Structures are given as structure tokens and as C-alpha cells.
Amino acid sequence: MKPDAVKAKGNQTLRSRLMRLVLIPLSVILLIDIAGSYFVVRHVANGVYDVELNEIARELLLHVTREGNDFGFNLSAEAERTLFLDEEDDVYYVIRTQTGNLLAGDPTLPVPKQLRPGKETAYYDDVFEGKPVRVAVLRGQPLIHPAVEPVYIQVAETQVKRGRYMRTLLSQVILPQVLLILIAGFLIWRGVAQGLAPLRRLQHEVGMRSHLDLSPIHTKDVPGEVEPLVGAVNDLMTRVDAVLGLQERFIADTAHQLRTPVAGLKAHIELALRENDFSQVQRALGHLYTSAERLSRLVSQLLSLARNEPHNVVANFQPFDLNQVALRATQDWVPHAYKKDIDLGFEGADKPVLLNGEAVRVTEMINNLVDNAIRYTPSGGRVTVRIMQNDAAHLIVNDDGPRIPVEERKRIFERFHRLLGTHEEGSGLGLAIVHEIATLHNATIVLEDDVDGVGNTFTVSFPISHADDQS
Template identity: 40%
Template sequence: MNGPENLSPKPATLRRQLLLWLLPPLLVLWAISAHIDYDIAKRFVNLAYDRALLDAALDIGRQIRVVNDRIYVDLPRAALDMLQTAEHDRIYYRVTSPQGEYVSGDPDLPLPESDTERVSYADEDYLGKPIRIVAVRVPVQPGSGKGAVTVQVAEPVTVRTGSAREVLLRMTWPQAILIYLSAVAVWYGVRRGLAPLARLRREIQGRSDRDLSPLPKAQAPEEVQPLIHAMNELLQRLSLVLSAQQRFVADAAHQLRTPVAGIKTQTELALRLTDPAQQQQVLHQLHTATSRLSRLIHQLLALARTEPGAQAAHAMRPTDLGREMREAASEWVPKALQGNIDLGFEGPDEPLMVRGNAILLREMLGNLLDNAIRYSPPGGRVTVQVTRKGTEVMLQVEDNGAGIPQDERERVFERFYRLLGTDADGCGLGLAIVREVAQAHGADVSLDSGAGGRGTAVRVRFPAAG
């Protein structure tokens, strides 16, 4: 059974679309040109046939004779046969005396409306057919005062129509051939123009699914280069996402292997023990190990949310950094009190707007506070401060703990890196998550010593919004 995708119409090719766009206007122009050409052809054909009729009338006028005051036309028999034998292009004529009396020719031929004009033309119906008539006034005997005879010559209009159509055909056939050749040229030209796209398609089809290197664009036309540039940017983003995913999977597998193995070993030990006190001790160790594992998994998931491929799912919008950080810091008060840590917040009442994602920003502050509280001694102090300086909004988390040596301040942003000699639990992902979140917001992260040279001050500078 055909699915809905099989019922959709097949998309037209670019060549066909171009022809469909170009041919109708060309055909319309051709029709308009044919109409204009037909009018021009009719005008020239009428002019030529009118002159021929006039020449015939003048020739008949030269054959008029007067004998004993009687007018007659001295036409040779061959001329009469030529005028009367053809069926479709037969020539009609009539000669009328100055007094309006019939002299010779076709007696029923319509008379001209005016008898004063030297030459006149008219369109009439004769024997059920449209005809064209020329009337010429020819003096009987110039200077004699006997007046002028009227010589009329007529022919069917169909002769002219046929000639006009023949002229039109001769004029339009070359145009039709040009239109056809234009269509062929467009078809061939588009095929040649699309050749770079065909090469690009073959280049992509021939690649391995792991090959995300940039596509070559040196030989591509200028119009195709933006497409290749966009595809290369997409490949670069895909490469970053895949690299981040592979790095995350490798890191997760490496970091989870040890705690899972420890939990398994402790579980096997608990199963072998029969002393309740020893079992209780092992169970306590299992609880501690599972808590560490839970935190590690939480940190890994937080790191995954900050990877380049996952950042697209977090919409960036104008956010009041001061309000978000105040609310997020208040959630850490219970943990600070458990460790006898003085947790404070400093910030103005007016909004400090940045363009960001509230979930990621809270995750960042959570990791900063977790590190600050975890590495501060009992009775220590942790301060969260949000201020605006010029075009920047700065978040600072300061503690008075042991601090970070100058030569270690860059390495602590690496994943799973921990300072030697620290007794606090941790997995080495907190500051790595902070840097990823900061980079996603276009912010800079720096480490410095706290007030009086003690502790650590982490500063995150955001571009201010508005």
C-alpha cells in the first residue's frame, strides 16, 4: 500500500521549471508579434493589390475608344479571357459613360458613391463574396469637354487574405524556430550550469559517513559557493557535535567504570559477611559510594546539556541575571548552613539584563557554589555578587578557602581535573561545566585570588542586553 509520501507529486526539475517560466512569456510575445505581423502583412498586401487594381483600371482606360460619339472598350480577347477565367482570383470590371450608362464589363458591379474623385477605393459585396473595388475617372477626349468615363476593377478579398497569411507564415516560422532553439539552449545551458551541483552531489555520495571534512569550493561558480559555504559550516557544526558526543561517552565510560566496580565489590563483600555490624559498615560505604556516583551522573548530565549539540535546545532570551542568581543562591543556603558556611548575596535592586537561558545560568551558579562550599573550611564565607560595569554584567563567586595556585588556574577548567592534596569529594567537572555555559552565552570566565589574597574569586563577564 502506498504511503502518504508516495502520493505527493514529484518535484519538478530546475530545467523544467525554467522552461515553464520562460516558454509562456515567449509564446505570448510570439502571439503578439504574429498579430502585429499579420496587420503589417495585410497593409502591405492591400497596398500591393490596390496598386495592381489601379494599374489594371488605367490599362482598361487606355483602351477606351470613341467612334461616332459612341464609347466602347477595345480590349483584346486574350485580356478578356484572363479577366474572366480564374475562379478564386477572377477580376471584375465595369466601364460607365459620363452619363452613367453601362458601357462594358460586369453590369451588376456596384457603382462608386462619389463621382468627383479621380481615384477611389471601396469594399463591397458582390455575388455573395466580399470584394475590393477601385474606381478611376478617365477623360473621354482630353480637352473636348465630353466628360470622363468611370472604369471600375474589382477582385475577391480572399485573394488578399491568402497572400497575407502566406506572408505571415513566412515571418512567424523563423520566430517559432528561434523559440525552439531558445528552449534547447536554455535546457542545455541549465544542464551545463548545474554541472557543479552534480559534481557536488557525487562528492557527497562518495564520502564515508565519518568524513565531515569541508567540501571543495575552489572550482565552484560564484552562485554555488554560498551553498557550499553553508554546507561546510553545517559539517563543521556536526563535527563539533559528534566530537563532543564521543568525548562525553568516553569520559562517562571512564569515570563510571571505577565507582561501579567499587559498588559491585562492596556488594559482593556484604553478601559474604555474616556479622551485622560489619554488614552495616559495608552498607554505609555503599551509601556513600552511590551518593558519589549519583553526583557524578548529575554532573555528567549537566555537562551533556552544555555541549554544543545540546545548546540549540536551550532558547536564549533577555534574562534578569541578578534575580536568577539571587533565587538560585537561596536554594544553597541549607547546604551552606550544614557546613557552617556564611553564604551571602550582593546585587542591586534594578534588573541586570543579559541574553541567556535561566536553566543553564542556574546550573552554572550551582557548580560555582558547590565548589566554593565544598572547598571552604567550617566558619568560612562565600559571597555571590552581581554588578554591572559599562557594557558588561559580571557574576562573581568569592570564597575564603584554600584558593587555587596560579599555575593551576587554567587546568582546573579541564574535565575531570582535580587539584592534588584536596580532601573534599568531587569529580572535576564543576568548572568545566561553568566554562561551557559561559561560552554558550558569549561570556568570559576568569579565576583570581579572593579578598586579601585568600581564597578564590571566579568572575563571569556577560555582554549586557539593552
């Protein structure tokens, strides 16, 4: 499947999110504008047609008369038909006195609403005979023989013309705005698409990469908002590349180191299978046991090295006493030192040396240092483990083994590095494990000549920041 065809399931795209954030406010603004336009258009339409209703009401007022205490209305039927002639709307009227007496018109028209003081004409919407109507109420006095008591003239008109006029005005006002919103939405959509084009190119570039290609992603043409993300991905790939490099190196070194002991085991097995003499078979089995023991130690050290890689370790530091850890580790090596006639000693500090770290890994580091010292110290020699504290906590291992040349002291902690001229068998991993554990604890290792001029001194110094306050 091509990268462009891969769709995120359940995740909203950035384009749709941007479009929603832009178009929803625009749509809300359009709805508000439509509502506002409706009220404006309605006000305009009422203003136009309310004038006609007011004129009809005033014309009716001209035909109201008063004789003594009696009101009259003298509009002829023909004049009435002419006044209310309308091809689209029905017009109704009624004339009442202030006391509610009917003078003329349709008595079924509802009683008009009260006019505010000082207002001569009022307009309102109502329903008559099931149809919406616009009503004008005129309060006035007859022009001929005016009376103190006013009359009320109601003129009601259905809203066919008004509705058509409002729809015409609304279409003229709203359609351009809707069209403008649609054009703006299209332009925004196109603009967002062009703005996201660098992200699509970046997606294509990453998607087409081989799983083995961990080179940095080019940040050219990458938007500034995305550049920190690309930088973080590049940093992650750099770290992944380093870890994979270490793993490849470990696998290659392991394959190389295991090849020789496995071949030796096969040779001894073949020799044992060919022998008929029981004593020779026993001798071959003895060699097999020795080879298997070396292979077991090599595998154990390889696993230890992989386990203590700083990139692979999730540290769980706890307070512990370096004095007690070093003492127990040294005691475990007394039988091995006794077999080689080596004087193994321990000199602890005057008080507990508390560290924050992993006691198990520090024990493993001490074991490798003591093992290395016993292995290379000749019979009758001395190996001493010391614990000191001043500005830092120090683990010191002295031996009487062959002096390590200055030019070799930096390489001695590399994996599988062994000094030439030594006859002791080893994998060259012990000091590499020591270096990894020291690095994990932010400690430093110094290799110097022994103070008595014979052998070597390994000093592991833990910074004071890793030591708790001592009681």
C-alpha cells in the same frame, strides 16, 4: 539509488527555468515577426495584383462614351472575354454613374465605398457571392466627349492567386526565421547544459559523500554565483562537525565517568546478597545509598552540562536582579554548610543589580560555585558570596579551600578535571558547568588567591551591555 537519479519533486529545475526565460521571449519575438511579416507580405501581394485591377478598370474607362446627356459603353463581348480571361480567379465588374445609374457589368456587386477627396482609385477587401474578393474602384470621365459628371468603375477579383503568392512569400520569409529560432534554442539548451555541468559535478560529489564526511566542499570550478552558497554550506558543516565533536566527547566522557559508580553499585549489591548478617546488609545498603547519591549527582551534572552547551542553547533572556538570585541560592546551601561547620555568608550590593539573562541558569552557576567552595573548604572555614557593580556586574565567591596553583587555573574549568591531592569526591563537572553558563551570558571568570591569603576567589563578571539601566 544513485544521486544522479534523484529528482526533486515539484521543484522546477534551473535548466528548465533558464530555458523558459530565454525561449519564451524568443517565441514572442517570432510571433510578432510572423504577424509583421504577414502584413508586409499582404501589402506586397496586394501591390502586385492591385496594379492589374487598376489596369482593367482603366481599360474599361476607355470604352465609356457620352452622347449628349447619355452615357454609353461599347466593349464587345469578345473583347470582354479577352480582358477578363483568368484561369484561377473570377473577375467581376460594374460601371455606374455618380447618381448610381448602371452603365454595364454585374448589378449585384455592392455599391462601392466612397473615395477620399482627391483620390482617383481605391482598393478594399469585400465578400461577393460568399467568396472573398479584392475590389478596385476607379473614378474617372470618358475620354471621348468627357463629361463633368464622373463615372465609377468597380472591378472585383477573387483572391486565389493572391493567397498562393502570399503563402509562398510567407514560407520564404518565416521558415528561415523558425529554423533560426530552433537552432538558437538548441544552442541555448546545449550552452545551459554545459554551464550547469559544474553544478551536476557538485551534486554528484556531495551525493557520494559518506554521512560522516563533513570536510569542506572544494570550490574549484564552482560558478561564482554558487560559490557563496557552497561557502555557507561549508560553514554549516564546520559548525555541525564541532557540535558532533562535542557530542562524541560528551558521550565518551559520560561512558567513562559512569563506568566506575555503576561498577561500585554492582559490587555493593553483590556483597549485600552474600551477607546473612542483617547489620552487614544494612551497612552494605548504606554504601549503596551513598553510591546511588553520587551517581545521581553525576548524572544530574552531565545533563546540566549538555543542557548548557552554548551550541545547544536557545537563550531566552529576561531582566532579573542578581542580588535576589544570589541571596536565594546562598540560603539554600546554609544546611549543607552547617553540617560541615562552615561559615557561609552573603554580602549583597547596596541596590538591585539588574541583568539581562536566564535567572535559572545563573542560579545553577551560583549553586555549582558554592557547592565547589563548601566541598573543598575544611571544617571551621569560611565561604562568602558577594555581589558588586562598577563598570560591570560581579559575582564573587571566596572560600578557604586548598589554594589552586596558577598553572592549574586555566584547566580547572575543563570537563572532568580534578586537582591531585584532594580527598573530596567529585566528578570534575561543576566548574565546567559554571564556564558554559558564563559563556552563554558573555561573562568572564577569573580565579585568584583570596585576599586574606587563604583559599581562592572566583569572580564572574557580566559585561555592562548585559545590565539594564537601574532605577
